[in-house]
Amino acid sequence: MGESAPKKINLNQLKVEVIQDVVIPIPQEIFASLDKLGQQSWRSQVTGTKVKLDTNRARTALLFGMVVADGFIAVQAEDRDEVKRVGRQVLELAGALGVKSAVNEHALSIIEGANAGEWRAVKHELDSTRETVIQTMEEMRDQDFATLVSIGGWLGGTRALASLMDANYKEEGAELLHQPELLADIIRRYREMPAKSHPGPLFDQVEETLVNLKPLMKKGANGNISKNSVTKVKQLTGALSKAAYGN
Amino acid sequence: MVMKVKSIPARPLLLLLVFIGAGWGLAFIHEGKDAAIGAALPKLDLKKNPYVLREAWWHGELKDGEMKLIKHQLFQRNDYWFWMGASNPDATVSIHIYDDEGNLVDEESFEKGHVAGARVVPKASGAYYIRIKVTGGPVGPTGWAVIYGFR
Numbered sequence: 001m002g003e004s005a006p007k008k009i010n011l012n013q014l015k016v017e018v019i020q021d022v023v024i025p026i027p028q029e030i031f032a033s034l035d036k037l038g039q040q041s042w043r044s045q046v047t048g049t050k051v052k053l054d055t056n057r058a059r060t061a062l063l064f065g066m067v068v069a070d071g072f073i074a075v076q077a078e079d080r081d082e083v084k085r086v087g088r089q090v091l092e093l094a095g096a097l098g099v100k101s102a103v104n105e106h107a108l109s110i111i112e113g114a115n116a117g118e119w120r121a122v123k124h125e126l127d128s129t130r131e132t133v134i135q136t137m138e139e140m141r142d143q144d145f146a147t148l149v150s151i152g153g154w155l156g157g158t159r160a161l162a163s164l165m166d167a168n169y170k171e172e173g174a175e176l177l178h179q180p181e182l183l184a185d186i187i188r189r190y191r192e193m194p195a196k197s198h199p200g201p202l203f204d205q206v207e208e209t210l211v212n213l214k215p216l217m218k219k220g221a222n223g224n225i226s227k228n229s230v231t232k233v234k235q236l237t238g239a240l241s242k243a244a245y246g247n
Numbered sequence: 248m249v250m251k252v253k254s255i256p257a258r259p260l261l262l263l264l265v266f267i268g269a270g271w272g273l274a275f276i277h278e279g280k281d282a283a284i285g286a287a288l289p290k291l292d293l294k295k296n297p298y299v300l301r302e303a304w305w306h307g308e309l310k311d312g313e314m315k316l317i318k319h320q321l322f323q324r325n326d327y328w329f330w331m332g333a334s335n336p337d338a339t340v341s342i343h344i345y346d347d348e349g350n351l352v353d354e355e356s357f358e359k360g361h362v363a364g365a366r367v368v369p370k371a372s373g374a375y376y377i378r379i380k381v382t383g384g385p386v387g388p389t390g391w392a393v394i395y396g397f398r
Binding site: 123 | 299301302303304305307314315316317318319320322323324325341343345347348349350351353356371372373374376378397398
């Protein structure tokens with residue numbers, strides 16, 4: 001047995017390193033909690049939006065994260081055709097990012113898993129795909145693109161959560177939007193990237209959206225995330241998603 | 248070592264092995280992560296409602312007696328296990344979870360030499376702090392890894 005853990009620590013006075021390596025939750029973590037509140041209308045969140053690629057690789061990286069989030073949503077809806085479409089889209093985006101060979105087997109497994117209705121395996125492959133792309137980009141010294149993949153995934157999951165709660169508001173479901181520290185870390189990471197790594201007006205909108213989300217993704221005095229905040233989160237993330245997809 | 252995913256496995260254990268292989272193949276072999284995965288296996292292979300292991304993980308180095316904190320977003324109603332492994336098998340380590348006010352919120356925890364684990368079922372969504380420490384030695388600086396699963 002080791003030493004017993006203190007029941008309370010003073011986070012402000014502790015002189016210890018807080019590791020800055022932020023792990024952004026995948027949509028599945030939020031969806032797992034949401035499912036415990038009862039059945040959700042996941043099918044309403046399946047957009048089937050197709051990506052229109054251009055030469056802006058930063059946009060492609062952001063979209064990669066969003067498409068993987070779409071994959072998690074399609075799995076929740078158990079929509080085989082949409083999951084397979086996401087698998088193919090993942091391959092296309094990975095090709096544009098120069099990481100197709102790293103992702104190929106995962107994407108094929110997503111498609112095979114959808115055919116077999118092996119949803120647990122598909123969820124795992126989606127997380128593997130995301131992490132493989134991030135790791136590969138870090139190895140290629142494309143750290144900024146890796147960050148954009150993470151942010152895209154987070155935005156996609158947040159959009160789905162806000163949209164579901166906007167349609168069927170529940171305090172205990174909306175509470176999942178309470179992510180002020182995570183959002184602050186995401187903004188910090190985003191601002192640490194040199195502007196040249198993410199050119200174009202889309203990324204002005206990304207920063208603006210992240211900043212505008214800050215007051216909304218924090219519990220109010222009554223300890224809740226209000227319906228009004230949920231609606232605004234849905235609108236902001238929905239508009240950004242639309243801009244990113246180019247539709 | 249890189250294990251390729253050839254097909255979708257039908258059995259949970261097989262799925263788990265494929266998963267671990269995929270994780271190892273991502274970057275490099277890390278003895279601390281290897282140890283943490285070994286500690287996690289029983290919870291990942293539960294016949295009913297097994298934990299889902301995240302591919303993302305943290306790693307670094309700790310000196311004898313050194314403590315670090317990892318800040319991480321958790322969600323209400325989920326059930327999380329965090330596992331820590333040290334690269335040096337002679338190290339003894341601990342891991343515990345605190346809420347954003349510094350209160351210990353472990354549902355349960357264990358320490359077994361160079362691996363340790365802590366379980367938390369958050370009462371509220373938000374930032375939590377994972378406190379990791381090398382409690383025994385002296386072994387000198389050792390590599391560590393923290394992985395987590397949820398359900």
